[in-house]
Amino acid sequence: MKRRWFNDSMTLLVIRDAEQAVKQVNVPKMLIVSVPIAALMSISGLILTMQFTSAKEINTLKGQLSSQSLALDVTVKDKDEAIRRLQNEIVRLSAEAKDVKHRVQQMSDLENRLENFVESHLGSESAAKPPKLSLSRTSWTETEQVGGEAWYADTDELIQLARQSSFELKQVQQMLNTVAQSAPATLNQAIQKQTTIAGTPSIWPTTSRRLTSSFGYRQDPMTGRAAFHAGIDIGGEVGDPVYAAADGQVIAAEFNHARGNYIIIRHVNNLETWYMHLSRLSIQPGDNVSKGDLIGKVGNTGRSTGPHLHFQVVQQGAPIDPSPYMQHSHTQVEAGGKDTY
Structure with missing residues (x-):
C-alpha cells in the first residue's frame, strides 16, 4: 500500500x-x-x-x-x-398701509372741505387757528449722535412685531372708517344748517330803520276802518336800496295795482319774503339771490300814502309776524308818524 x-x-x-x-x-x-x-x-x-x-x-x-x-x-x-x-x-402690511394712506387722504380732503366751508360761510377766517405740528431737522447729523445696547430681534420677534403693527393698522382703519362715515354726515348737516341759516330772513331789508306800521290789525290809513296789516312798513326815500333778507329764488317780480312794483322770494322751510311799493325792480323771476343782494329800490307805487317798503314774511301761504326774524336788527318807530299802507 x-x-x-x-x-x-x-x-x-x-x-x-x-x-x-x-x-x-x-x-x-x-x-x-x-x-x-x-x-x-x-x-x-x-x-x-x-x-x-x-x-x-x-x-x-x-x-x-x-x-x-x-x-x-x-x-x-x-x-x-x-x-x-x-x-x-x-406684503399685507404694505397693502394695509396703502389703504390707510388712502383713508387719511380722504380725511384730509374732508378736513379741507370743512375748513373751507367754515371759512366761507361762518366767518371763521378771523378766528385764531391752532398751530400745526411740524417736525424740524436739527443742525447736526442724527446718525452720528446715537447709541445704546444692540438687542437684535429674532425671526419670531419680527413676526410678532409685524402682527402687532397689523393689529394697530386695523385699529386705525376702524377709526378712519368711523370718522369717514360720520364726517360726510357732519359736513352735510353743517351745509344744511348753513343753508337754513342763509335761507332764513334775518337782515333788515332797507337802509332805513323807521318802522311806520307794524304787523297786525290797525286803522286803515285810507278808509279809517279796522283792517289786518300782513307785514311791516318801513319809511324811507324813493330810491333807497332794498336788500334780500335771505338766500332764495325769485318767484315773482312784477306790478300789481295794490302792491305796486313788488318782489316775492322763496326761501327754505316754506318761507317767502314779499317786498312791495318799489320804484324799481333789479331782479327777475327765476333769479337766485343771496342774503344782502340788492333787489330793488324803495318807492311809492300801488296803494301807498308815501315812500316806504312794505315787507312781509309768508309761511306756507299765510303771513306771519316778521318781527321775530328781524329781532337782531335795530329798528326805530317813527314818533307821531303817519301810517303808510
Missing part, C-alpha cells in the same frame, strides 16, 4: 561556511505546505476583518452625515418658512 504524500518528508541541505559540514534537515511535506496556507489564511482573515471594520465605520459615517443633512434640511426649511411668513406679513 502506497504511503500518502503528506507522510513523506523532504530533505533540506543547510550549507554554512566552507569549513563546516553540510547539515541535512528532514522536513515533512505537510509542514512545508501548511505554513504558506496558514499565512495566506491569516492574511485573508486580516483583510476581511479590515474590510468589515471599514464598512462598519463607513455606515456609521453615512448615518451621521444623513442625520446632519436632515437637520440641515429642517433648519433651511424653517428659515425658508420664516422668510415666507415675513414676506407675507410685509
Whole structure:
C-alpha cells in the first residue's frame, strides 16, 4: 500500500561556511505546505476583518452625515418658512398701509372741505387757528449722535412685531372708517344748517330803520276802518336800496295795482319774503339771490300814502309776524308818524 504524500518528508541541505559540514534537515511535506496556507489564511482573515471594520465605520459615517443633512434640511426649511411668513406679513402690511394712506387722504380732503366751508360761510377766517405740528431737522447729523445696547430681534420677534403693527393698522382703519362715515354726515348737516341759516330772513331789508306800521290789525290809513296789516312798513326815500333778507329764488317780480312794483322770494322751510311799493325792480323771476343782494329800490307805487317798503314774511301761504326774524336788527318807530299802507 502506497504511503500518502503528506507522510513523506523532504530533505533540506543547510550549507554554512566552507569549513563546516553540510547539515541535512528532514522536513515533512505537510509542514512545508501548511505554513504558506496558514499565512495566506491569516492574511485573508486580516483583510476581511479590515474590510468589515471599514464598512462598519463607513455606515456609521453615512448615518451621521444623513442625520446632519436632515437637520440641515429642517433648519433651511424653517428659515425658508420664516422668510415666507415675513414676506407675507410685509406684503399685507404694505397693502394695509396703502389703504390707510388712502383713508387719511380722504380725511384730509374732508378736513379741507370743512375748513373751507367754515371759512366761507361762518366767518371763521378771523378766528385764531391752532398751530400745526411740524417736525424740524436739527443742525447736526442724527446718525452720528446715537447709541445704546444692540438687542437684535429674532425671526419670531419680527413676526410678532409685524402682527402687532397689523393689529394697530386695523385699529386705525376702524377709526378712519368711523370718522369717514360720520364726517360726510357732519359736513352735510353743517351745509344744511348753513343753508337754513342763509335761507332764513334775518337782515333788515332797507337802509332805513323807521318802522311806520307794524304787523297786525290797525286803522286803515285810507278808509279809517279796522283792517289786518300782513307785514311791516318801513319809511324811507324813493330810491333807497332794498336788500334780500335771505338766500332764495325769485318767484315773482312784477306790478300789481295794490302792491305796486313788488318782489316775492322763496326761501327754505316754506318761507317767502314779499317786498312791495318799489320804484324799481333789479331782479327777475327765476333769479337766485343771496342774503344782502340788492333787489330793488324803495318807492311809492300801488296803494301807498308815501315812500316806504312794505315787507312781509309768508309761511306756507299765510303771513306771519316778521318781527321775530328781524329781532337782531335795530329798528326805530317813527314818533307821531303817519301810517303808510
